[in-house]
Amino acid sequence: MTEVARTQGSSSEIERGGVPEVAALGNVLKGLFNRLDIPQAQYAHRVHLDKSAVSRYLAGRRLAPQEFIDRLVREVEEHVGAPLQQEAKEAIRNQRLEALRVCNPDEFRLETLRGELARSRRDTERAHRNIEALHALLERKESEVRHVADDLTRLRLDWGAERTALTRSQDELLGEIARLRQDLQDAELLRADAERQSRELRDHVLGLEEELSRRGPAVRGDVPLELLKSRLMGMWDEDDLPEASRDLTEAAWSRPLEEVAELLRWLLERGAAPETFAADVARLRPLDDVLAFAPEVVRLGRTRTRESWTAAVAARVNERNAAVVFQGLRDAGTRSDSEADRVLAEAVRRVRSNVEVVALVTAALAGTATPVRLTRLAEKLAHGSRLDRFGLRVSIGLAEAGRFDVAALVLAAGCGHAPDRLGDDIDDVRLGHAVRELDDAGIDALFDLVTWLDDTNVMTTFTDRLARAHETALLDRLFTTMVDHDRLELLDLESSEPLTNAVRNWRRSRQQ
Secondary structure, three states, X not given: OOHHHHHOOOHHHHHHOOOHHHHHHHHHHHHHHHOOOOOHHHHHHHOOOOHHHHHHHHHOOOOOOHHHHHHHHHHHHHHHOOOOOHHHHHHHHHHHHHHHHHHOHHHHHHXXXXXXXXXXXXXXXXXXXXXXXXXXXXXXXXXXXHHHHHHHHHOXXXXXXXXXXXXXXXXXXXXXXXXXHHHHHHHHHHHHHHHHHHHHHHHHHHHHHHHHHHOOOOOOOOOOHHHHHHHHHHHHHOOOHHHHHHHHHHHHHHOOHHHHHHHHHHHHHOOOOOHHHHHHHHHHOOHHHHHHHHHHHHOOOOOHHHHHHHHHHHOOOOOOOHHHHHHHHOOOOOOOOHHHHHHHHHHHHOOOOHHHHHHHHHXXXXXXXXXXXXXXXXXXXXXXXXXXXXXXXXXXXXXXXXOHHHHHHHHHHHHOOOOOOOOOOHHHHHHHHHHHOOOHHHHHHHHHHHHOOOOHHHHHHHHHXXXXXXXXXXXXXXXXXXXXXXXXXXXXXXXXXXXXHHHHHHHHHHHO
16 A cells, blocks of 8 residues: 555545545645644644645645645655655645646646656756767777777788787777767757757747736636635535635635626625625735726625725825726726726825825826816815815815816815805805915915816805905905906806905905
8 A cells, every 4th residue: 555545535534625636635635744743733834834724735625736745745754754655756746636637727737738848858858968978988989999990000011810800899899889870860869859849848838827827816726616605605604704704815816807706796696795805806916907807896886895895996006006097997988987086085095195195196197188077086185184174285286286177176176165054154264264374375376276267166156255254365366366367257246245245345446
């Protein structure tokens, strides 16, 4: 009985693993591990792995990587003080390949090709060594022939037995040389064939690696999706929530996007609260995958799952990738900015200073025309900071950065509408106070922005609110700016009696 056979478990043990081939390999590895006579947690610390990963490999619930198996074999050999039989090692490797074939045919093909490439390279090395040996032997025989020829020259007048013997030796050496040259020619052909095969195999390996890399990250040994669902249901039934959470987190970053989308829909159908799963997709996968997955989340509408996903994406946004995220989330068909607006609004909430907010927003919108809708972003910038009431400083910063369009959106959201309650002038007073808190350069920049607003309704409302707050000095500066640019006549004076009176009084004061 081989060492592998002695470690095989019962059929019931195999069934618990889900995939028979993976479970059978797990039983073999568990048998090897038991020979170390240490706890799994201790071994996990030794090999720098999470103890849950070691547990899964040994229980046959996850296909162990070849690196894990090789390390375990070395540990056992060192512990027992003797090497495992080569047949046992080959049997374990073949058993893992069989399990890999079932779990992940593409990875199985790749590893098989890598094995063939390694063998081909060994064949090439042997051919090299054989050719070197033949060259050395041929050199020696040719040297011997030259020596014999020299001896024959010295004895050319001697017709005796010694000359006859040397002639016979020369003929034998020449025959050996001819055979060696033929062997050398054959060896060079074999080497050329081995090198050609190595090149072809290497190209196949590189091609398959490139193909698999384009599909995104993959964990070798992932069980089929339907089996994963069954496993999750079993864990939930047994109230094994931590293990189920680990499986879902691993699936979020390791499985192909189409499987991740299917798993998300399945979790929703089961009412399994997939908020964490959606957030893990956004946190752990490459950014390209996250953006490609966005439509799946957007289809959910206003749900906690979408909110979790949005927050996780926003946490990854910075000045370097903001434009990629914003453009990637825009709907190419409708040019809708809905999801891009959500993510950017959440991203700026995490930024501490107005300067950083302006830098992040301008970076996100770099190269874009006037956004269709950025309602959430504008509201967040207008009302999201106690230090910048009405978003005045952010509006000024955006205008100075060349984003007058977004500055206007923020200004409209912050102070482009009347107070909520009729006759309540507290917000108007606060607006006037916020403007007076700006320095002279800031006030000039703000009034320039208000004067050149395309939306004259917002221009009128802003000016009206200053009038209602009785900010005479500020109104004088604002009206002066408007007159200098021939924009005062754009105010809708019929909409507000206080504004009409303020303009009339200002004109009278200017005529005096």
